[in-house]
Amino acid sequence: MRRWMMAALCLCLGADASGQNGRVLFEGGTVFTVAGEGAGEIERGHVLVRGGVIEAVGEGDAPEELREGATVVDCSGKTLMPGMVDTHSHLGGIGGADGTGPIQPGVRVMDSINVRSSGFRRALAGGLTTLNIMPGSGHLSSGRTIYVKLRFFPETETQPAGPRTIRDVFILGDDRRPMGGLKMANGTNSIRDSAGFPGTRAKSAFLVREQFIKAQEYAAKWDAWNAKAEEGDDPGAPPARDLHLETFVDAMNGDIVVHHHTHRHDDIITVLRLAEEFGFRVVLHHVSEAWKVADEIASFEGVPGPDGEPWGAPCSVILVDSPGGKLEAIDLIYETGGVLEKAGARVAMHTDDWITDSRLFNRMAALAVRAGMSREAAIRSLTIEGARMLDLADRVGSLEAGKDADLVVMSGDPLSVYTKIEQTWVEGVKVFDRSDPEDLFYAQGGYGAGQDIDPYFCCYDHLMKGGAQ
Amino acid sequence: MRLLTAFAALFVSSAATPQDADLLVYGEVVYTMEGGELNAIEDGVVYIEDGVIQAVGPADGTQIPKKAMETRRAAVVVPGLIDPRSTAGLTGIYNQPQDQDIIETSKPIQPELRALDAYNGRDELVGFLRAKGVTTLHTGHAAGEAMSGQLFVVKTREGSVGESVLVETSAVSATLAPSALNSGGKGPGTRAKLAMILRDELIDAQEYKAKVDAWQAKKDAFDAHTPAEGESEPDESAPKDPGDPPSRNLRLEALASVLSGDVPLLVTANRAQDIDTALRLADEFGFTLWLDSGAEAYLVAEELRAAGVPVFLHPTMARPWGDMQNMSWTTAGRLADAGLTVMTQSGYEGYVPKVRVVLFEAAIAAVNGWGFERALAGLTITPARVLGIDDRVGSIEIGKDGDLALYDGDPFEYTTRCVGTVIEGVVVSDGE
CATH class of the missing domain: 2.30.40.10 (Urease, subunit C, domain 1)
Structure with a gap:
């Protein structure tokens, strides 16, 4: 059933792939460029795309010279916004660290992902184009995350449609290596009655500090060996590599961002204390109680970011429909986004899929608006703010010339329940089209559309039985 | 806060x-x-x-x-909104053993457990729903054991149940789904065995009911008989005193009221094959079947319609996995189009969100084919009729309870506030 559908689907997508080489012009609709400070709303604008990159964005219709040979996507009465960026997803049947220990930063989630998981089709239906896929919950550090672009290839004579391997969705950094961050957690998430795991918050912080200090010593050893080698001396055998410590060193060097699960106000402050001590760049994830310490978060400077400005303590917020379900989310409120915005903190949203559904990512921002966040900040929280948290703000998250041509065409207001996501484009290729019955199938669900591989969390059974999480 | x-x-x-x-x-x-x-x-x-x-x-x-x-x-x-199938009041906000009463895992079959005896009207999540416009809950034991217990109908006002109860026993919850296999109550290991133990139990209840009914018939006849005037000799044909009634069995008593049609059996089933099993059991035992969850109900809509089964559809935003992996956002609309009585529900959740807001679940179904009017009816008059409380609630009519929900805009819109x-x-x- 599923194989047949995939085959049928790629026939349609194949026909749409013209945008890859030619020009595609989106015009006639409201455009949220999300460039600059606000949401960059243009009442009637156009976006011209060529070779997977945005060539021009402007008001009104495109000038004649740009229209030449372009395939026009009529967006009259519709809304155009950047492909959405999800800073925290568990799609792809992921698995990270296992139950053997609380700190396993060397484990890479990229080694566990099934790129054919139906969840990715739902993410495209939700207008998501860039994801930070994280290893699962329940550890102080459960491993390296991976930043992916939801590319979707047409069928060929020898290959079915879609991404074929994890390599097809990598986002490569300047060093040509796949980009990603490091997942960490504190609070009750990683406290458990199991050998080696912490039983208290103080023990959690101690275990993490102990490993970071080991990583400092490990880095010093390597620095000394490298210095010797550079000076032309015989440095002897290199120090033994340690994948876990190596990852912590990457974080302390600022090469990767720490994505830190943290809910309770005191846990949030603990994260900031550790970030200060070890100089890593951090994104605070979930932050159910950030509203209690919004000023502390907003005024935190931290180490310099890639642009030389203080990295700060950006927050990636999740709103679930009700508070509770676990002790650290008792005081979760819809107001968090708005309170952080007013305090001056940076705010993105995330699905935490499967916690919330990727098809409804825009709904979360709308719930934040329901409780006081500005519409502009809400639209930014779905796009550019997340891009910045993944070091991708120069490539995705806004509609600006030179950036990746990742766009979403919607039927109306991005924050309305009545709005449908009609098209999703990644790097100039249409990867979701609601008018295509097979895409609609994944957008709505139905027989064969569901999750084919469940994510692995070490504490998963425990969670679903409603235990003391 | x-x-x-x-x-x-x-x-x-x-x-x-x-x-x-x-x-x-x-x-x-x-x-x-x-x-x-x-x-x-x-x-x-x-x-x-x-x-x-x-x-x-x-x-x-x-x-x-x-x-x-x-x-x-x-x-x-x-x-005022009616949540047609909830666990609120039994599913406490803290998710700690002391506030979790949605499922009793000591045995697979316990229809005798009353939601009435577990409901906490002061739980913060009840207050949370109240602040979203929910005034009536059909709440109680969740799916997850073959028969997990009873549900009841209660108003969401804060405090002890007392005058807030509308229906003391509205349904008995049964499960024909994988969640009842190898469950905490040492449930059966296969679908076929699950169906068998349910049949076994219902047959026990039939026998119990027959015994109680027979005794009652004798007692009624004895009580009704008055010896004729002037008769001194004992009349051999006169009804005998049947003596003490059969000893009560709360478990079989609960099921006897299911068999008599007084209390519906709310059966949780998602796969079409499991829904079909529920229909088969309803045929065999003649109970009133209410379908709970029903992720694949769209595959057997005709059978459900023919049997007159109302569908308490899963939360629209439930996760599409396990036996719900084939769920669709369009199911409510499709079932309604097929002539079925359908309502969305808030359901049961072991983790987060600990309670769902039925208004939100209905909204997603409303914009995926169910439509504004049918979705709003599914939150008000439809469940009131199905639950038999439409003389009190479910619509704004003279003589009905003054239960209202007030919004600053379209109730289904994401940004509208109660x-x-x-x-x-x-x-x-x-x-x-």
Whole structure:
């Protein structure tokens, strides 16, 4: 059933792939460029795309010279916004660290992902184009995350449609290596009655500090060996590599961002204390109680970011429909986004899929608006703010010339329940089209559309039985 | 924040004296839902006296007594929302053993457990739902054991159950789904075995019921018999005193009321094959079947319609995995199109969100083919009729309970806020 559908689907997508080489012009609709400070709303604008990159964005219709040979996507009465960026997803049947220990930063989630998981089709239906896929919950550090672009290839004579391997969705950094961050957690998430795991918050912080200090010593050893080698001396055998410590060193060097699960106000402050001590760049994830310490978060400077400005303590917020379900989310409120915005903190949203559904990512921002966040900040929280948290703000998250041509065409207001996501484009290729019955199938669900591989969390059974999480 | 909520609650309950159960509510639009239709009244008014609706109509032209009383205004006024299948009040916010009463895992079959005896009307999640406009819950034991217990119907006002109860035993919850296999109560290991133990139990109940009915018939005959005048010899044919009744068995008693049709069996099933098993059992034992969850109900809509089974559809935003992996956002609309009675529900959740908001679940179904009117009916008059409480709640009509939900816009819109919840004329929440 599923194989047949995939085959049928790629026939349609194949026909749409013209945008890859030619020009595609989106015009006639409201455009949220999300460039600059606000949401960059243009009442009637156009976006011209060529070779997977945005060539021009402007008001009104495109000038004649740009229209030449372009395939026009009529967006009259519709809304155009950047492909959405999800800073925290568990799609792809992921698995990270296992139950053997609380700190396993060397484990890479990229080694566990099934790129054919139906969840990715739902993410495209939700207008998501860039994801930070994280290893699962329940550890102080459960491993390296991976930043992916939801590319979707047409069928060929020898290959079915879609991404074929994890390599097809990598986002490569300047060093040509796949980009990603490091997942960490504190609070009750990683406290458990199991050998080696912490039983208290103080023990959690101690275990993490102990490993970071080991990583400092490990880095010093390597620095000394490298210095010797550079000076032309015989440095002897290199120090033994340690994948876990190596990852912590990457974080302390600022090469990767720490994505830190943290809910309770005191846990949030603990994260900031550790970030200060070890100089890593951090994104605070979930932050159910950030509203209690919004000023502390907003005024935190931290180490310099890639642009030389203080990295700060950006927050990636999740709103679930009700508070509770676990002790650290008792005081979760819809107001968090708005309170952080007013305090001056940076705010993105995330699905935490499967916690919330990727098809409804825009709904979360709308719930934040329901409780006081500005519409502009809400639209930014779905796009550019997340891009910045993944070091991708120069490539995705806004509609600006030179950036990746990742766009979403919607039927109306991005924050309305009545709005449908009609098209999703990644790097100039249409990867979701609601008018295509097979895409609609994944957008709505139905027989064969569901999750084919469940994510692995070490504490998963425990969670679903409603235990003391 | 929670302190504030507690404070507000104190304030509200102190106002809940009978003479305060008079209220005047103006709405830019009032949807009465009478007869299952919106019946939109522009610039409408609802007048509640002593907790009961006394007038509803256009503000201009509706007779309202001239006296001082509390007045509320809102953009949209609808009947207080009914959550057709919930675990609120049994699924505490903390998710710690001491506040989790949705499932008893000591045995697979325990229909004798009453939700009434577990419900905590002061749980914060009940308050959370109240602040979203939910005034009535059909709540109780979750799926997850072959027969997990009873449900009941209760108003969401804060406090002990008491006068808030509308129906003491509204349904018995049974499960024909993988969650009942190898469950905490050492449930059966396969689907076939699960069906067998349910049949076994229902057959026990048939025998128990036959025994009780036979005794009752004898007792009735004995009580009805009066010896003829002047007869001195004992009449051999006269009914005998049947003696003590058979000893009571609460488990079989609960099932006997299912078999007699007094209490429906709310069967959780998602796969089409499991739904079919539920229909087969209903045929065999003649009980009233209500389908719970029903992720694949669209595959057997015709069979469900023919059997007259109402569907308490899973939360629209449930996760599409396990035996729900084939669920669709369009199911409510498709079932309604096929002529079925359908309602969305908030369901049961072991983790987060610990309770779902049935209004939100209905909204997603509404915009995926169910439509505004049918979705709003699914939150009000439809469950009221199915649950047999439509003489009290479910629509804004004279003589019904003064239960209202007030919104500052389209109730289904993401950014709309609830601005007031009224139970029997008392403002029990100022909303969000």
